[in-house]
Amino acid sequence: MARRPIDDVSFGVRVAALWSASFLLIFGAVWALIFLLNKVSMVTITMAVAIMVCALLEPGVRLLTKIKIPRSLAALIVFVLGIAVLGLLTWFVIVQITDARTSLYSQLQDAAVKIRNWLVDGPTHMSAKQADKYTTDLGQTIGEHRQTIVSGAVSTARSAVGILSGAVFCLFATIFLLMDNGSIWRWFVRAMPRHTHAHAYEAGQVAWRTLTAYMRSLVLLAAINSLAMVPVMALADLPLVMPLAVLLFLGSLVPLIGVTLAGVIVCLIALVTKGVVTAIVMGVALILIVQLFGNILNPIILGKAVDIHPLAILVTVTAGTLVAGIFGAFVAVPLVAVINNATHAVRAHHRDAVAERVT
Known part of the structure; x- marks a missing residue:
């Protein structure tokens, strides 16, 4: 029998080549999946968030179904309560940040002054001019760039619309997943080889x-x-x-x-x-x-x-x-x-x- 070229390749090299080829194929498949998911990033993010929120609320739905409440009604009750709690938390965060805005501005100003003094009087022994370069007045910086900030906010209006659309999509996806009770996954399983x-x-x-x-x-x-x-x-x-x-x-x-x-x-x-x-x-x-x-x-x-x-x-x-x-x-x-x-x-x-x- 004629000797084949592959017979001159050691077993270890062949195993390494197969592992390398398998790794490259898996890496290519993962990269392609990430690329495709990134192309539909709004759908990817909203569905991922909806699934995680649904996982958080699912025990509540399961608890209500155990006391003989229909799953659709149980899902709706838990969904409304969850959205209400999320809304209250969001309102609380906004109020706290708004109330602390002036104090936060003052704290940042004090921080800049203390850092400047440390740079001048501390072990670095910087000159006052150098220290001023690294600790520019925060209020002055915001004032100088106010127009840029406003124009940037206007230019991102479309992004805000996208965020709102994603939020609505996420809410609908969450309520449908809560009502689903696993039928989507069973459909997916049936599509696979028996x-x-x-x-x-x-x-x-x-x-x-x-x-x-x-x-x-x-x-x-x-x-x-x-x-x-x-x-x-x-x-x-x-x-x-x-x-x-x-x-x-x-x-x-x-x-x-x-x-x-x-x-x-x-x-x-x-x-x-x-x-x-x-x-x-x-x-x-x-x-x-x-x-x-x-x-x-x-x-x-x-x-x-x-x-x-x-x-x-x-x-x-x-x-x-x-x-x-x-x-x-x-x-x-x-x-x-x-x-x-x-x-x-x-x-x-x-x-x-x-x-x-x-x-």
């Missing part, structure tokens, strides 16, 4: 349980973190306590990175208004609160539903931020958790099926 139906259905159930548990834990821990810091900030006599609590809540919705950035802002305001000691106390208190509640309550709330290593969370959030900004950071961890648990469920289902055939 021998994969059991695997896909099991993966979908596990994925939904994972997302529900994650959203419940995320919102509860974010609320606990922010509320626990309120008395600490109040005892330290920090200004802007409620706006900072809202900031901590929103930051806690993005694991690791979000709460870190929010904590840095809290410590900076403490540093400017109350000094170094208060800033250090705020930082230590925030770390203790986040770690304490995270380590004690998170396992109780989540159980085994979401089990991701902290380093994996950091890498996931960073990658999500690079790919899709704030939205990517927000959805990265639940997406990885859902894929991870669904994959384990499919493998377990396959092993059980093989074991049944053997026995």
